[in-house]
Amino acid sequence: MSIERLKRIDENRLEIPKDYKLGMRTNGIIFVDSVLENTLESGSIEQVANVATLPGIIGPSMAMPDIHTGYGFAIGGVAAFDLKEGIISPGGVGYDIN
Amino acid sequence: MEILYNEIPAGVGSKGKIRLTGEDERKLLLNGARWAVERGYGAVSDLERIESGGCIEGANPDVISQKAYERGRAQQGTLGSGNHFLEIQHVDEIYDKNAADEMGLFHGQITIMIHTGSRGFGHQVCTDFLEVMEKAAVKYRIDLPDKELACAPFNSPEAQDYLAAMRAAANYAWANRQCITHWIRETFQRVFMASPRDLGISLIYDVAHNIAKIEEHTVRGKKMKLIVHRKGATRAFPPGHPELPDIYKRIGQPVLIPGDMGRASFVLLGTEKAMAETFGSTCHGAGRVMSRHQAIRQAKGRSIWREMEDMGIIVRSAGRGTLAEEMPEAYKDISNVVDVTHNAGISKKVARLRPLGVVKG
DSSP, X not given: OOXXXXXXXXXXXXXXXXXXXXXXXXXXXXEOOHHHHXXXXXXXXXXXXXXXXXXXXXXXXXXXXEEEOOSSSOEEEEXXXXXXXXXXXXXGTOSSOO | OHHHHHHSOOSXXXXXXXXXXXXXXXXXXXXXXXXXXXXXXXXXXXXXXXXXXXXXXXXXXXXXXXXXXXXXHTTTTOOOSTTOEEEEXXXXXXXXXXXXXXHTOOTTOEEEEEEOOSHHHHHHHHHHHHHHHHXXXXXXXXXXXXXXGOOEETTSHHHHHHHXXXXXXXXXXXXXXXXXXXXXXXXXXXXXXXXXXXXXXXOOOBOOSEEEEEEEEEETXXXXXXXXXXXXXXXXXXXXXXXXXXHHHTTOOEXXXXXXXXXXXXXXXXXXXXXXXXXXXXXXXXXXXXXXXXXXXXXXXXXXXXXXXXXXXXXXXXXXXXXXXXXXXXXXXXXXXXXXXHHHTSSEEEEEEEEEXXXXX
């Protein structure tokens, strides 16, 4: 598992393909350019991929360019879930609420 | 800076001037910044410039643990520690003159930025509900690649209780910043012997960046209600969005991006592209490149305070440890971060703010 398996969509976005990890229901998108790509931690990439496995996720599991490794979900993460099929997770908000 | 440092309590577990009774704390959790304004902290006109009017509906004080109540009692109106700060800044670059005019921002202007949240109260809510959710994930047979993703189906009682508790914490944070805003105005009024109106200290915006909210989004042409998790991501709604106040309907939602204490912070605007691509979200800050421990090791033998002073930035801090953890090179360069969101179109640069003085926890 590593950064080599990510695909560059355009100069500001990297894609984590759906087949990156078993159980991913959707792809991942990390907003980084070639400069910030060098600061990507492998742990945070895994976290974006992990969120893509959660039930009821709508659209991609995303991360903003200030991404870094957090508790369960990466800090800089955005994920939306369906109200019927989806979940809510405290790790998706973090300890420092609001 | 000295007076601000004395007026606004900072540091780990810092206690404020407000002592909440049990009844007070419940009201605060239900009403957020509205509670603060009713108590005389700030003006009613501030509320329309706060995301969700400074109060999210659906908070429930009955699902909060005793421990959270205790931690919250003395910390209302405090800055805390870690990456939280209060900064006096100056506007050194305007990228969008029209939007800056609408917000009342101009080159050379002094701005004040507050970065803090729900303090120990929110931390306790998260701790309490991670425990609940770990059990819930087993109960509802949710297959998780990592235990830390503990969660529950949105319609389960566990999920609804967390949502109600998290909303209470969000309200705590909005009230907290509103109290601090009020004391900043009071301090400036005293030091400059002029009214906040004469000094022009009006709120530009107050926005969350660690929150889960039910929002309506268009997915493949269909309108859907979703629970959007933003963890270190800021809401960035476009012009015309129904949740924006009239003053910002034309230009879109202001987005505040606090940077590290040595470089810069930014004011951005939400866009249509953010709505279409990121559920109306953008970045939230610089993002660490060094862990807190790494930063402390790197800072050994250095005086971060002196280095900042040499850059012309006055720093007041409750602890040396925080300064080491928070030194600028522990973070990515905020300009790179903001440029990616601007170039990707998920937010639009309006102004850059440079630090002059910083209060750190």
